[in-house]
Amino acid sequence: MHFSSRTSWEFRRNTLTQLVAHRRNEGEPLYDWTLANPTLCGFAYDRGRIGPALGAPAAFVYAPEPAGMFSARKAVAGFLVRHGMPVSPERLLLTASSSEAYGYLFRLLCGPGDAILIPKPGYPLFDDLARLHDVEIVPYRSHYAGGWHLDEESVRDAITPATRAIVVVHPNNPTGAFLAPREQDALAAIARERRLALIADEVFLTFPFAGSPHGVSFGGVAAPLVFTLNGLSKAAGLPQMKLGWIAVHGEASPVGEAMQRLEMIADTFLSVNTPVQIALPEILAAGSATGEAIRERVSANYAGLSSVLEGSPVSVLHAEAGWSAILRLPGFMSDEAWAVELLAREGLLVHPGHFFDLPFDAAIVVSLLPEGPVFRAYAEKLIAVVHGVGHRDPQS
Numbered sequence: 001m002h003f004s005s006r007t008s009w010e011f012r013r014n015t016l017t018q019l020v021a022h023r024r025n026e027g028e029p030l031y032d033w034t035l036a037n038p039t040l041c042g043f044a045y046d047r048g049r050i051g052p053a054l055g056a057p058a059a060f061v062y063a064p065e066p067a068g069m070f071s072a073r074k075a076v077a078g079f080l081v082r083h084g085m086p087v088s089p090e091r092l093l094l095t096a097s098s099s100e101a102y103g104y105l106f107r108l109l110c111g112p113g114d115a116i117l118i119p120k121p122g123y124p125l126f127d128d129l130a131r132l133h134d135v136e137i138v139p140y141r142s143h144y145a146g147g148w149h150l151d152e153e154s155v156r157d158a159i160t161p162a163t164r165a166i167v168v169v170h171p172n173n174p175t176g177a178f179l180a181p182r183e184q185d186a187l188a189a190i191a192r193e194r195r196l197a198l199i200a201d202e203v204f205l206t207f208p209f210a211g212s213p214h215g216v217s218f219g220g221v222a223a224p225l226v227f228t229l230n231g232l233s234k235a236a237g238l239p240q241m242k243l244g245w246i247a248v249h250g251e252a253s254p255v256g257e258a259m260q261r262l263e264m265i266a267d268t269f270l271s272v273n274t275p276v277q278i279a280l281p282e283i284l285a286a287g288s289a290t291g292e293a294i295r296e297r298v299s300a301n302y303a304g305l306s307s308v309l310e311g312s313p314v315s316v317l318h319a320e321a322g323w324s325a326i327l328r329l330p331g332f333m334s335d336e337a338w339a340v341e342l343l344a345r346e347g348l349l350v351h352p353g354h355f356f357d358l359p360f361d362a363a364i365v366v367s368l369l370p371e372g373p374v375f376r377a378y379a380e381k382l383i384a385v386v387h388g389v390g391h392r393d394p395q396s
């Protein structure tokens with residue numbers, strides 16, 4: 001049988017995933033410090049409010065609207081206004097997730113072989129998405145110097161005649177860095193000069209840490225065409241509801257044309273289910289408390305890291321927002337070797353930094369979502385392993 005080259009993935013498991021599978025099979029304890037699924041992290045959801053809304057009589061009638069039901073888009077617009085990102089419902093298009101939104105935008109903007117610029121370090125979602133949509137991805141970089149800074153030259157250098165859009169993740173996952181207003185302006189200037197679309201992934205925008213500057217949405221930057229992405233997955237901690245959105249901003253003519261074409265793409269799939277759209281006003285209203293609880297937890301966990309790690313050879317990188325933290329470990333072992341060691345010795349699962357293209361030898365990425373005492377216990381396990389490895393006889 002012939003399969004497409006875009007699906008000829010390397011399915012082999014790496015050492016870490018093999019070790020995880022082995023531990024699971026053997027029933028050995030596994031402490032998953034990569035857990036990014038809020039529904040498994042002890043947050044309270046207002047089931048009494050969301051459940052009946054999903055089962056409302058209107059949820060049993062099929063009346064598809066390609067951009068999403070207007071009542072649902074109005075609810076999203078209300079959410080965005082409350083978070084300081086005003087947009088009219090007419091400029092919103094609902095999707096089943098932000099991943100699907102990326103797919104629609106790649107389809108909208110790129111022919112086969114056209115290119116999209118993506119941030120590094122960054123979440124490794126784009127590689128597979130781009131491949132599935134026959135799009136080339138070209139990285140640009142940010143550098144760390146006590147905080148993350150956009151390498152503007154690397155953006156300019158990455159642009160070729162095939163480039164169609166620049167993706168920004170604001171704040172970035174996993175660095176937790178917002179683009180500073182002057183960096184946003186620089187990207188907008190490049191987008192204007194080169195007539196490129198900006199795709200701003202803002203799924204973590206509503207999760208700034210206490211005391212950090214709040215990032216400003218890309219919805220307001222002066223560029224010809226800007227798409228901002230978000231959804232229930234992070235904003236309300238409800239990835240299983242499968243609802244995301246694209247907000248379209250910019251000059252009237254490209255915005256109008258983009259909306260029209262996006263509606264046609266969405267009409268081909270009609271992938272957003274009716275119950276979630278009917279229930280959306282209630283889900284967003286109930287979800288604001290969950291969103292706030294998540295924000296408080298990640299913020300407190302991040303703040304607590306410095307004191308837990310004090311005096312240890314592990315340091316935490318500066319971050320401003322999001323659901324993850326980057327930890328630097330002693331550089332005599334690679335990030336992969338540290339991850340294997342943590343798993344073997346304490347059953348602690350972390351992401352090696354190279355997974356996100358982090359420019360350090362021995363960095364790991366951990367989730368800020370676990371409940372406080374669990375999070376602290378994971379940090380203590382980490383320190384115990386780092387001390388244990390440090391005192392190991394090098395011959396053993």
Ligand SMILES: Cc1ncc(COP(=O)(O)O)c(C=O)c1O
Pocket residue numbers: 036097098099100123125169172173201203230231233234239244
């Ligand atoms: C930066 C970023 N964008 C998008 C997504 C995917 O979100 P969704 O569940 O809406 O597809 C993730 C998932 O972790 C993410 O980290």
